[in-house]
Amino acid sequence: MFALVFLVFDVEVVLLLPWALAYQQLPLFALVAGVTFIFLVADGLVYAWRKGALEWR
Numbered sequence: 001m002f003a004l005v006f007l008v009f010d011v012e013v014v015l016l017l018p019w020a021l022a023y024q025q026l027p028l029f030a031l032v033a034g035v036t037f038i039f040l041v042a043d044g045l046v047y048a049w050r051k052g053a054l055e056w057r
Helices: 002-021 028-051
Strands: none
């Protein structure tokens, strides 16, 4: 389960890197879409944390 959580956040970084590099030229819709994506991934992190998927035991 820990590897799956790592994979999700690794893909998040790959998807957000171009977005972050072009931040100054993005229209408002792209900014809202990026913030929504970050919120959804953070929500997944909170869910995994509460389920105990990030425990090392």
